[in-house]
Amino acid sequence: MFALSLLVLFAAIAAIVRRHDVRLVLLAAGTTFALLAGTPLLAFDTFATAMVATLVAPICASMGFAAVLAATGCDRALARLLLRPIARWPWLAVPGTVVAAYVVNLAIPSQAATAAVLGPIALPLLQAAGVGIELAAAALLLGASFGGDLLNPGAQDLLAIAGTAPIDAVRTHARLLPASIAGLATAALLMAWLARRRSQPANETNAPIVAQNGAGERLRALVPLLPVALLLAAHAGAPGTTWLLTVTDGSAWSSQPGALAVVRAMLLGTAIAAAAAPRALAHAAQSFFTGMGHAYASVIALTICAQVFGAGLAATGLGKALLATANGDTAAPLLAGLFPGTLALLSGSGSGSVLAYAQTFLGGQPPSSTLDGLASLACLGAAFGRTLSPVAAVTICVAGLARVEPIALVRTVALPLLG
Numbered sequence: 001m002f003a004l005s006l007l008v009l010f011a012a013i014a015a016i017v018r019r020h021d022v023r024l025v026l027l028a029a030g031t032t033f034a035l036l037a038g039t040p041l042l043a044f045d046t047f048a049t050a051m052v053a054t055l056v057a058p059i060c061a062s063m064g065f066a067a068v069l070a071a072t073g074c075d076r077a078l079a080r081l082l083l084r085p086i087a088r089w090p091w092l093a094v095p096g097t098v099v100a101a102y103v104v105n106l107a108i109p110s111q112a113a114t115a116a117v118l119g120p121i122a123l124p125l126l127q128a129a130g131v132g133i134e135l136a137a138a139a140l141l142l143g144a145s146f147g148g149d150l151l152n153p154g155a156q157d158l159l160a161i162a163g164t165a166p167i168d169a170v171r172t173h174a175r176l177l178p179a180s181i182a183g184l185a186t187a188a189l190l191m192a193w194l195a196r197r198r199s200q201p202a203n204e205t206n207a208p209i210v211a212q213n214g215a216g217e218r219l220r221a222l223v224p225l226l227p228v229a230l231l232l233a234a235h236a237g238a239p240g241t242t243w244l245l246t247v248t249d250g251s252a253w254s255s256q257p258g259a260l261a262v263v264r265a266m267l268l269g270t271a272i273a274a275a276a277a278p279r280a281l282a283h284a285a286q287s288f289f290t291g292m293g294h295a296y297a298s299v300i301a302l303t304i305c306a307q308v309f310g311a312g313l314a315a316t317g318l319g320k321a322l323l324a325t326a327n328g329d330t331a332a333p334l335l336a337g338l339f340p341g342t343l344a345l346l347s348g349s350g351s352g353s354v355l356a357y358a359q360t361f362l363g364g365q366p367p368s369s370t371l372d373g374l375a376s377l378a379c380l381g382a383a384f385g386r387t388l389s390p391v392a393a394v395t396i397c398v399a400g401l402a403r404v405e406p407i408a409l410v411r412t413v414a415l416p417l418l419g
Contacts, residue, residue, distance in 0.1 A: 027308055077218075078222075094136075098191050108224065147176075148184075167367065170235055176380070
């Protein structure tokens, strides 16, 4: 059975690399593992439990909030606010675009959506500042894809891993925060250095006008950042924000107060976004539930299939054998970054790669700070691999906006990511 299980695992990895639907691959592999272990009902029971797990609510609420931001124009207002300094000081064009895209991705969980919001404004601005279109598109790709969403305490990957492995999402986020900020600064500086080497004459006459922000525009621009600010303040113990983490004794959320806090923050942000654009109220309500449905069809479905995969893998005993070979002060951290990073590079899917790693190597272990550290490395590795992937959705989106080849963008972002 061990040899057959190993064969199924390799076949699953090969199928993901060949860009077959990750959900189908994980579900089929998990069901096959359960059959090999003589427990066919395990796959069905795990599927049913995962459908209503506590992680469903915060992820759906986050995606619903992102859809409302698009419906009310708050996401575009934030983009204009962040890009205004670039229009005034062209030397900020490249590093400013990286930082702006990173911040927008912090509020909007989709990398491709981040690029779609910023691209029509940022790319003409960069070209007007004398930046070549290839480098301009690479700056947008880098900022939108290499981990801005991980600065959000309600990040989808963090919550999804917490639902498939015994890690603490709050502690993992605390590990990611300083590393991500240092990485952002390094990447922005290296992109600025590349821009100096490839600079072209500025052409300010072709620069798009970034609208001046009135009071209403500024309010809409700040709405996307409100839930993140509230969550960070609550976890830091700031006065007046502890209600976010308060859970009634005996509640179903007692074991996951952080997940309930994400739901509360996103619902409050949704209400404020709708209030900031009252004419779009009906459309905002519809967009919220459409966004929730999209979250279930993509992220939650992926998490459900990953849990079936992990349960089947554990039932065969193959999981313990793989963990034994991966243990060690050097091997485990290297594997945490390289395994999901390589899968994301080849498949273009960051979340699928993170969940495949979590179910294979983190599931079934007791909670520990070491496990939290490995989870944070996996999240960063997958984000970097996705950014280097010419087949990732965000890469294809940026390449289409700039009309350049995806492989050219990948070559340009490789140096900043190495840094």
